Amino acid sequence: MSDKLEFSNNLFTIKDLYLPGMVSIRTHLFDKKFQKIIKDILKINVPNKLEFTFNKNLYLAWMSPNELLLFSKNLNEILKLITIIEDTLKGIESLVLDVSSSRTVFSIKGSLWRELLAKGTPINLCPNKFTSKSFRRTRLGQVSTAFWMVKTDQVYIVCGRSFKEFFFKWLCNAANEKSIIKFF
C-alpha cells in the first residue's frame, strides 16, 4: 500500500482508516421482510432517508432508496456478514457486494470539522441541519463523498479509493489553521 496518510495540526487530525470493510446492499429498502432480516442479522434498524444507524462496530447508512452501505472497521467481520446477508436475502430482489476495496474512509477529528467541510460542500452543515443522525452524500472539493458524524468532534468521510491521495491533500489544505471563521 501507499504511504500512510495522516495529518494533524492544532485543530484537526486527519487519518486514513485503512481497509475497513464495506458492503453495498441493493434492494427495496421499504420491504418489511428485508427490514426484519437486517434487524435480525445486524441488530440495527434500516436507517431512514439521509441517516445512518449503528451498533458497536457497524454503521449502516442510507445511500439511496435502494441501497445501503454497511461499514465496519473490521474487514473480517464484514466478509462474514456478506455471506450471511446474501444467503438470507435469497428470494428477495437484491444485490449484495463487497465494496471494501472500492472506497476509503478518512476520519477527521477536531471540533471545527463543520468549518473544514464547508470549504468544499454546498450542503448546509449547521448543527440543526446536519445532525448526529445525518449521513450525506455530496460533492466535496470536486470529489464525490459521503460523511457522517461519529462523535461531536469527529466525522468519517468516504471517498473513492482512486481519489484518496488527491482528497487527502484537499483535506489537509482545508485544515489550514489560518483560515478559521468560527461560522457554526
Add this chain to the structure above:
Amino acid sequence: MKKYSAFSLIKESFNNHFGWEKAWKKNNLKKSYKVIIVGAGGHGLATAYYLGKNFGIRDVAVIEKGWLGGGNTGRNTTIIRSNYLQEESAAIYEKSRSLYEKLSQELNYNVMFSPRGVMMLCQTEHELRAMRRTYYANRIFGVDTEMVSPARMKEMIPIININGPRFPILGGLWQPRGGTARHDAVAWGYARAISNWGVDIIENCEVIGVNKNKNKINSVETTKGTINCEKMCFIVAGSSSILAELCGFRLPVESVALQALVSEPIKPVMHCVVMANTVHGYMSQSDKGEMVIGGGADGYNNYTQRGSFQHIEETVRALIETFPFISRLRQLRQWGGIVDMTGDRSPIISKTPIENIYVNCGWGTGGFKAIPGSGWATAELIANGEPGELAAPFSLARFKEGRMIDESVAAAVAH
C-alpha cells in the same frame, strides 16, 4: 454617406465633428418589402448586406426586437478562426474568415479584424492526435494551419506554462490568419452599409405573429404593425425556437446560457488567441488590454442571459493552470448570452416547412466568427430559394437523415 478616412476625421476635427451623419438611418417601416429579415444581429445584417451586394435585392427590412447588435453579436469573445475538422464547417468558416480580412475596406468601417493568430493547445496524447487530424484536414480544405511544438509555443506565447504538471502542453494547432475583430463594429459597419442602400433597419420592433397563405409566408405581425413580404428569414440566435413556434414548426435547437468574462486591462502580454480544450477555457487580450475569457456553456435551457457561476469557476481554474500570471488579475465584468444548441452542435441554414420562410440558427458557441460567411450563404439561400454549396450541408433535413456534421470528435476518450 460621408466616407470615413483619416482625412475626413482631421477635416471634421476643425468642425468639432458636427458633420458626421447617423451611422444607420432611423426610418419608419414601409407597408411591404420583398424580404424581411428578423434579427439585426451580425448574421441578419450581413445577410441583408450580401442580398444587396451579390443579388441586388435591396427592398429589405431588418427588424429587431431590441437594439441593433444587442444579442450575441455584442456578447461574445470575438474570436475568428476556421480551423475546423469537417469539410462543410471548414468551407463556411474559411469563407467567413476570408471575408473578414477585407471587411473594413469593403464596408469603409474599421471592424478591427486582427489576424493575430489562434493557438489551440494539445494537452493529452489523444488531443494531439485529434488536432493532427484537423491539421491535415485543414491542408486539404485550404485552411492555413500548422502544428507547433511546445518549445515553439513558449517562444510565441512566453507567459504560457507548458510544463503542466497535470496537463503539460504537447503541441498546438496554430492558425496564423485567425484572430479577433471588434464585435460591435461588425454589426455597425454592416448596418451603415445597408442603410446607405435604403435597407430599413427597424429597432425596438418585435415580431408577434406570422401570417401564412396556405403554406406560404404572407406577412409578419410586429409591435409596429403588419408588414407584407415575399420572403422572410429569421436569424435570432437565442430566440430561434420562439420564432419557429410563431411560424408553426419546431427546430432541433435548445437555448442555453454561455458566459464570458474580462479582466481589468493590463499592458499587452499575449498577442494571439489561445484555446485550451482539455481544461476548457480560452483567452485573448483585447486592444484595450483586458484578458477576454470564455469557457463552457450551461447544460440546461435558459433564457436569462445569466449562467451558473460554477462554469466561470471552472474556466478560471483551467486558465490559471495554463497562465498562472492571471491569478492576481481581477475579474472586471461577466456576462452571458443565450446560444442555440443543435443536435450536432453545427448550425442550420435552411429552408423550413413553410414556403419562403428561411432560418439561420444553431451557431452554438461559435457564431461571431461565421458572420460574413453565414450572411453570404443565407443571402444565396433567400435569393435563389435553394441553398448554395456553402449552406447545403447545413439543412434541417440532415437530422432526419442522420447526416451529422459533428466537430466534437475529441469528445470520445481512449482506453
Add this chain to the structure above:
Amino acid sequence: MLKFICPICEIETDETELTPGGEAHLKRMGPGSSDQNFYTYLFERKNPRGIHFERWLHSYGCGKWFHVVRCTKTMEVFGTYSAQDTKPPKKILDAIKKKLPNGKNVK
C-alpha cells in the same frame, strides 16, 4: 446557481451536485417508428421561454433521476417529482395554472 429539492432525498440540492438531462417526458421512438417521429424524439425539443419540464440527476447524492418544472425565464421552480411519474402531479399543474392563467407555455 440553481437548487432543487430532490424528491427522493427530500432535501435541497445544489446545482453542483446535479447533472442536467434535458426535456422530460419524451416518448422513446424505437425500431419501426416513422422518420418524422424518430427525428422529433431525438432532436425537436420543446424549448420554451417559460415553463419547462425537464430531467435532472442527483449525481453527487442518491444517484437518482428526477423531474423538475422550472421557468426558463424567471428560474422559478414549480416543483419536482419522480422520474417514474409519466405525468406531472396535479399540485404542480395547479401551481402553474395559478401563475399563468392564460395557459401559455403549458401543456
Add this chain to the structure above:
Amino acid sequence: MTSRFSKGGILINRKKKLSFKFNGKNLFGFSGDTLASALLANNQVLIGRSFKYHRPRGFVSSGVEEPNALLSIGSGGSLEPNRSATTLELFDGIEAMSQNHFGSLEWDIGSISNFLSKIFPAGFYYKTFIKPRFAWKHIFEPTIRSAAGLGKAPKEHDLSSYDFFYAHLDVVIVGGGISGLVTAKNLASLGLKILLVEQKHFFGGYALSEEFKINNLDSSEFIKNLEDDLSKNENVILKKNFSIVGVHDHSYLLGLENFEVLESEDHSSIRHRLWRIRTKHLILATGAIERPLVFAGNDIPGVILSSAANEFYKLYGISQGDRVILITNNDSAYSAVVELFNAGISIPLVIDVREKSVGELPLKVKDLGIRVEFGKAITKVLGKKRVKAVEICSIVGEGSVLETIICDSVLMSGGWTSTLNLWSHCGGKIKWDNQLNTLVPDETKQSTNELGQSFISVVGSARGQFWPSELFDNMEKVIKNICEIFNLKKIKYEKYQIKEIIHEKTSPISCVPESADENLKGKSFVDYQNDVKLTDLRIATQEGFESVEHLKRYTTLGMATDQGKLSNINGIKILSHLVGKEINEVGTTTFRPPYTPISLGSIAGEARKELFKPIRKTPMHKWHQENGAIWEPVGDWQRPYTYLRNNETKEEAVYREVKNTRNSLGMLDASTLGKIIVSGNDAGEFLDLIYTNMMSTLKPGRCRYGLMCNENGFLFDDGVVARLNEKTFLCHTTTGGSDRVYSWMEEWHQTEWWDKKVFIQNLTEEYAQITIAGPKARLLLEKLGGLNVESKKFQPLDFIEGKLGNFDVRVFRISFSGELSFEIATPSANGEALWIRCLELGSELGITSYGTEALHIMRAEKGFIMIGDETDGTVIPQDLNLDWAVSKKKKDFIGKRAHERIYMQDPNRKTLVGLSLKDSTQKIPDGAYALKSGGNGAEDVLGHITSTYFSPSLDKPIAMALLKNGKSLKGQEVDIPLGSGNKLRAIVVDPQFYDIEGKRQNV
C-alpha cells in the same frame, strides 16, 4: 498642498507608524489609513494617468468608485496591477507604483495624445486606419495595442493562497453603514442566522464623517455602540473587508473577504476567501455614491468629491488644500465646507448651481461668513497637474468668465446615486426618480428566488433618501416583512430620534454651464478613466448611438475598472438631454456581477497546482512512479504511457515493451477499465437493450465482446461482458467510459425501463486488474499456482474464479494484444501485492511491464478498434466491420432505429480498412488524410487515418483508415499527403496485420 492635520482622524492610530513606498520614494502613514489617505498625507495628489489621453489625474473619491487612483502594488509573484488606493488599507511595506505612463508620472510622453484629442473623439478608430489593408495589422493595431492596458501583468506565479466557504444564512445584510447596523440590531433578537458585511475596513459609512445626532448621541458614538452590541450577539456574524459582489439565481450570493493586511503580516495566511452563500433573504443597505459634476477641467488633480474630501478629513485628518472651493447642486455638500472651515481651511467661495437654497446647511455656511454664489458655475478649472484656480461664470449661457478665483482644491457634488447593483444582478429593475434625483428600485420588477418570490429588501440611502432623518423610513416595514417570511411573531420596532435637517431639493443639473461651447465640452469629463467627454457623448448621439447600450459601447462610457460607478448616471442624464427623452425612456444599463472586481485567484480558490483537478490513481500507481512511468492522463486517471529504462527514448521503450510481450511476457495495469455489475432477473434482457449484440444468450462462465451505441446509432463504448451467474453480468468498459456507461445504464433503467428487475453497481474501483500477455503467460499463471489454466480447461473467452497463490482472483481469458492473455482481477487492496508477485515470479520468464502505447500498437497490429481512435462520435459499428456484433435478431436496442436512417445505409459511408505502405521506412503521420491516387483537392478525399504506428512486431509501418466505401478499395493505391507537400503511396488492405489466423492467442 494636501497634508495631515496635527490632530483628528478618527480611524488612524498615530502611535502606529507604517512605512511604504510610492514610485520608489519612502513615505509614512498610520495604522488605519488607506493607501489613498496616506498618499494624500504626503501631498501626493497626482496619482496616475488616464487611459486614452494620459492626462494627469488625482484622487476623486475615497472608495470603490475611484476611477483614477489605480496603482501597481507589490512585486514579483505578489504584484497586483490596477489596485485602487482608496480601498487598500495601509500595511507596512507596501510598494506602490503609478501606472500608464511612458517616462515618469510627472513627465509622461504619452500625454502627447492629449493634444490630438480633438482628432480622436469617441469611435474615431472605426473611421480610420482602414486603408491600406496591411497597415492595420502591421502598423496601426500594434501601435494601439502597445498603448493598451493600465498596469503591467505579473510574470511570476502567484504565491498567495485562496479559500472557499459555503454558507447558509437566513438574512444577509450588505453594508455596515448606519442603516445596515440598525437593521441587524432589529433582527438580532429573532434567532435568525444573520451575516452583515461591510466592504471597507470600518463600520459606519458616511455616518462617521457626516456626523449627526441620533437618540441624542453623536452618530459615530451610536455606531460604536451598535458595533459592540452586535459583535456580542451569537446570531450575527459581522464582517469587515467583505463585499457581496454578485447575486445569482436561486438566492445565491458571492462574497469576497479580503485578508490582505493579515497576509502582509503572516505570509501563511490566505489572501482572499470567496464565500458562496445561500440566503433566504437579502437586505441591501448599500448606501449611495456621490456624483461628480461635469465641467471643464473637472479631471485636474485637486478636483474631488465633497463627500470624499470630508471623509479624508474626518477619518484620516487630511486636508485637501489651503484654499478650497465647492461647487454643488445640492445642500448635502455644504457639510464638508462647514467641517473644513472649522478646521481652519480657507473657503473663498461656494458655487451653487441652483437659483437659491434656504436649507439649513447653506444658511449655516453663510452664517460662518463664507461667500456663497447661487446660479453660478465653473467655466473651467485652471492648472495642469494641480488645481491652480477656477474661472467662474453664470450657470446660464456659454461660460463667459466673470471672475477667477485662486484655489488649490475644488470640491464638487452632483447629488447622490443609490447603489443598487445587487438589486438588479438577478433580474430586478431600476428606475429613475426625478423627485429624488437618483435611481430607485422598481418594486414591481424584482429579482426573484426559486419560489418566484422577491427576496431582496432595500434600506437606508440605497432607497434614494439621503438625509439622516429619512434613513429609517421603511425600516419597520422591512422588519415586519422579514418576520412574515420567517413566520415569526412581530417584534417591537425600535424607533430612533434623528433631528430633521431642513433642506432644498437637489438640482437635476449635472453639466455646467448649460450652454458651454465645444472647447469647454471637450475638457469636461464624464468618465474619468476612459476619458469620455461631453463632446464624445454628443458625437455618439449625433451618429445615432442613442440607446444606452450603444452609447456605452461606442464611447466606452462606464466600461472602465470602476464600471461607471461615477459616470453612468451623468452619462445617462446627458444622453436623455441630448435625445430629448426622459431618463426612464432612455433606460439604464444592466448591472452585471461583480459589483467590484474580484481576483481571478479567488475564483479558482484552492483548486490550483496539485489540487487543480482530482487525479485518480490505480493501486499500482506508486510502483509505476518508481519504475520510470511517463504518465498519460485518461479522463481523471493517470496511466503509464511507457516505462523508461536507462537512457531510452520514449519510442525505444515502447518498442521494447511490444517486442518483449510478443516474444515472451508482458504485464499491463488494466485497473482503470470500467467494471459494472448488472444483476437481477431481467439483467440479460436489460443488457440486450443496452448492447448492440445479444447478451442474454451468454452462458455463465463465459465472456463476450460487446458494443454500445447512443440513440443516434453512434458507437460510444465497447468492452467484454462476463456472465458471472444466471442473473449477474460484469460489464467491462473503456477507462474513460466507466462513469459514463454506469450513468448511461442507470439513466435508461430509471427513466425508460424501470420495470426491468436489475440492480447496477459500479465496481471499477473495487478491482485491480492485471493483464498478463505473451507466449509465456500461462507459465506465469502456473507459477502463481492454484488455478487450472490448461488450454483445454480454460478456453478463450472463459473466466474462472478462485485463488491464484494467496490472492482471491477472477481470471478472464481475453486478449487485446493478440497474444495468449489473461486478465486477472483482484480486490484493489491486493492489487499492488499481486502486481509485485507477478513481477517476481515473472522475472525469470523475462517479464516486462508495458504501458498504454505498447497496448495501442499491439491492438492495432491485430486490427482491433479503439474507442476514440477508430470512433469519433460519428461512426456506427457497421463502419468498423463490426456488423457481427450488431444483432439482427433483437427487436430493439439503443441505436437500432438510428441505423435504419438513409445516411446510415449509404454505401459511400466511410468504412475501416488497413493501409500498407510501399516504402516501409516511412510512417503515415497521425491524423493524415487519404486521397484517391493522383488526387489533390477536397473532392478527392477518401477519408482519414484513424491509427498509425510503426509495428515493431512486423518491422514495418501499419495504419488503419476510414475510407469512403472502403471495402471496394481493397488492393487499390491511395495517396497520403504529408505536411511537407510530398505524398506517401499506400495500398488498401485488410485491417489485420499480425497473426491473422489468431493462432497466438488461442494456444
